[in-house]
Amino acid sequence: MKYSDYQTIVEKEYERNRKNIFTCYFFILLSVIFFAVFFLSVRELPVAGAAFLLDFAAAVYALRAFKGLHPYWEMQLALKAKEEPTEMNVGRFIAGVEFAGKKRLPSFHGRAPEIFAETFTALKKSGKVSVADLEHLKTVLKAVGVTEL
Structure with a gap:
């Protein structure tokens, strides 16, 4: 996709x-x-x-x-991408965080930055994600304020 x-x-x-x-x-x-x-x-x-x-x-x-509400759907996408690092899950996670950053939806507080950083590390270690996707994810996470990468 x-x-x-x-x-x-x-x-x-x-x-x-x-x-x-x-x-x-x-x-x-x-x-x-x-x-x-x-x-x-x-x-x-x-x-x-x-x-x-x-x-x-x-x-x-x-x-x-x-x-039916998913108040922390970016974190749900992150956990799904961490569990199953398929192209679809990783793409949805990147797009979700980028969309939330553009809309300034939530201020990522609590465990969200930690979960995003853990997901990034897990995706990097898995070897199933392309380098371009990892770079894009890193850029998006830095743009929304996650610095612990």
Whole structure:
């Protein structure tokens, strides 16, 4: 596959995650509204029952949307590339980190720089990754602020 194909895959994953985030927030807001209606209409049993059921349904959909989120998908791509250093996994990892760096999505904090550095070292030692891909990965990691290579 071409590098642009990996970029397309990563952009689609990002858009899917963004839609899940919107869906999650929407259903959480809906759940809160129905919960308020439930408490305000406790005296009228049919309205309270309907509000409770709608509140429960909205909460279930919010949880389902939340399960679809991948907040640290760059780290997931890194671990996948580290476990199976195929061209596809390495390409998606490089494209994912580069895309996140361009969009300034997360500030890579916590263990992310360490995981990226470990992945780079493992890929270098595996011998299954081309020198050009390793150089590109090194450039991308330095651009997003990972210095421990």
